[in-house]
Structure formats: C-alpha cells, structure tokens
Amino acid sequence: xxxxxxxxxNRRHARRKLLASAxxxxxxxxxxxxxxxxxxxxxxxxxxLAGRKxxxxxxxxxxxxxxxxxxxxxxxxxxxxxxxxxxxVRSIHLFSEKNPVPQMAVFHFPQAVAxxxxxxxxxxxxTQRVAAxxxxxxxxxxxxxxxxxxxxxxxIDGS
Amino acid sequence: MAExxxxxxxQVRRGEAFEVKILIRHAMETGYRLTDEGKPIxxxxxxxxTCRYNGVEVFRAEPSSGxxxxxxxxxxxxxxxxxxxxxxxxxxxxxxxxxxxSITVAG
Numbered sequence: 001x002x003x004x005x006x007x008x009x010n011r012r013h014a015r016r017k018l019l020a021s022a023x024x025x026x027x028x029x030x031x032x033x034x035x036x037x038x039x040x041x042x043x044x045x046x047x048x049l050a051g052r053k054x055x056x057x058x059x060x061x062x063x064x065x066x067x068x069x070x071x072x073x074x075x076x077x078x079x080x081x082x083x084x085x086x087x088x089v090r091s092i093h094l095f096s097e098k099n100p101v102p103q104m105a106v107f108h109f110p111q112a113v114a115x116x117x118x119x120x121x122x123x124x125x126x127t128q129r130v131a132a133x134x135x136x137x138x139x140x141x142x143x144x145x146x147x148x149x150x151x152x153x154x155x156i157d158g159s
Numbered sequence: 160m161a162e163x164x165x166x167x168x169x170q171v172r173r174g175e176a177f178e179v180k181i182l183i184r185h186a187m188e189t190g191y192r193l194t195d196e197g198k199p200i201x202x203x204x205x206x207x208x209t210c211r212y213n214g215v216e217v218f219r220a221e222p223s224s225g226x227x228x229x230x231x232x233x234x235x236x237x238x239x240x241x242x243x244x245x246x247x248x249x250x251x252x253x254x255x256x257x258x259x260x261s262i263t264v265a266g
Contacts, residue, residue, distance in 0.1 A: 072227045096225055100191065104225030107234070110216045115176035115235040121227040123189070154189075 042145065044102030045095040045131035054133055054143035061132045061144035070124040070154040077107075077132050079116040079142060086138045088112040093135075097128040099154075123154035165260040167244060173266045176235040179210065179218070181246055181258075183231075189224040203251045205230060212262075213242040238264045 062076040079089055092107045104122050116134075124130070127150050133143040166180040183205065190202025202224060210218040217236050236244070241264045249255040 094225075099225050101223045101225055104223055106221040108219040108221075110219065111212075111237070113176055113217070113235055113237050114174075117178075117233075117235055119231070119233040121231050123225050123227050 042095050042097040042102070042129050042131040045093075045133065045143070045145075048093055048095065048133060049141070049143075052141055054141035056143060059132060059134050059142040059144040061130065061146045063130055063146050063148050065147075066149045066151065067124065068151050070126065070150040070152055072121050073124050073148065073150070075120050075122050075130070077118045077144075079134050081114070081116075083112060083114070083116070086136075087140075088137045089116050089134050090137050091135045092116075092118065093133050094122070095131045095133075096122070096124060097130070099123070099125045099128075124148065124150050126150050126153045163246065163248075163256070163258045165244070165246065165258055167260050167262055170263045170265050171238040173238055173240075173264050175238050177238055177262075178233055179236055179244065179260075180231070180233040181208070181210075182229060183208075183248060183256075184229055185250065187222075187224065187226060187228045187230060191224075201251075205248050205250045208232065208246065208248040210234075210236070211245045211247075212236055213240065214245075238262070240264050 058080050060078045060080070063073060067073045075094070077092055077094065079092070083089065089109050091109065094104045094106070096102050096104050105120065107118055109116070127148065129145055129147050131143065131145045133141055135141055162184045164182045168177050171177040185205055186203070187205065188200055188203040190200070192200045194200055204224050204226070205222055208220045208222070209216055218234050220232055222230060242262060244260045244262055245257065246259070247255065247257045
C-alpha cells in the first residue's frame, strides 16, 4: 500500500494539539482545589448544566469521605438562604459519576420553605465524584461536588 | 411492603420550618441483579414520592435505582396551620401506597 503523505501530517498535528493541552493540564488542578467553580467531570451534571454557570458556596453536599458499603451511603444536601422572592429553590438534582443511572434523585419544592435541607441514602458504584445542583425560581443555579472512596461498591454486575 | 415510618415533631410554631422524615420499606430493586438461576430481577424502584400539607404539595422526590433500599428522606416544611401531611408513593410495578401524619401548629 502506498503511504499517504497527508494522513500522517494530520496525525502529527493532532498529536501536537494533544501535547499542548496536556502541557496546560497541570495548571487545572490548582483551580479545582480552589473550588472557584464546580468541575464538570460528572457527565450527567455537565449535561444538566448545559453550559450554564452555577454558583458555589451556598449549596452544601455532605457525604462521607470513605464509605465501606456503597449500598447505603448517607447524603445531606443543604442550601443556605436567604430565599427572597424569586430566589426560592425549585428543585435539587443529585448526580453520580459512575452509577449506571447517573441521576440518583430529583427533589422538588413546589412551595417556598425557610429551610432547605435534605437527607437520604444513596447507592454508589465505586469510588467517584457526586454532584448536586439546586435550581432557583429565577433560573439561577447553585452547585456542589464531593468525592468519595467506596470500598465495597453497590452491586451492579449481578453478583 | 406498604409500610412507612414517618416522623414529625409533635408540635411546631407557625411560620417555622419543621423536619419531616419518611422511611419506606422497599427493596428498591435495581434491575441489575440476577436470581440464583441467573435470571435478571426486574427493576422495581419507587419512582415518585409526594408530600402534601393539607392538600397542597410541599415536597416531591423522584428517586432512581441510585437510592438505597428502604429509602429514607428528610426535608423541611414551613408550618402554616394544624392539619395533616399526606404522603403518597408509587413504584415501577405500579404499586401505590400512602400514609398520613398529623401536625399541630401553635401560635
């Protein structure tokens, strides 16, 4: 087969671009640690945001750092006020990075409430990142993410 | 099945947000498990839980298989007047259940 001159050139170009982005990578974790913006590694969370900006600091997502049993992991989500007119919470979505069903739950608040705090227990298929996002009546968003190490994953393989 | 435990404070003050806790006995079958014979067990999770306060919906949860068996939810409701909290939930099999809790508002 006659080697194509164009194809390898394209490949080299792609590789160069890849290298360039890899070189930029070490800068990113610093931003992630600073929590200036919730990272969008959780695909379902990213899809939900669809490019919209979400505020941080008001929404709290509490999960254990380490869970021995992925079948029952306590979760607490709290949104701090004030909830002025138009700023009431409408819904809170809870996403998993690795679960076969990434949207673990959605909570709706049809009526304004002075205190927004939810507790539940989730299943997690392995060590991962969990994300929560609150949608306010005015359309603004507040998000939080948390990482968890799961020693025994919730079973998804039928075992 | 069919059973739920609900916890609300015995008395709350008007305007205050009070905590509501509901624990439902349900396997929350994920649909990923197999029987001993290797047959898949159909998914059967509670897909909707609603809480109405004297007829007005104040909270709604849409869980998936990502919520643990015997699902537990706690949330807050603003106290308006004495009355009743009505809970309803349904699962993938179509089973529907409901439970009530009375609430006394003082002041």
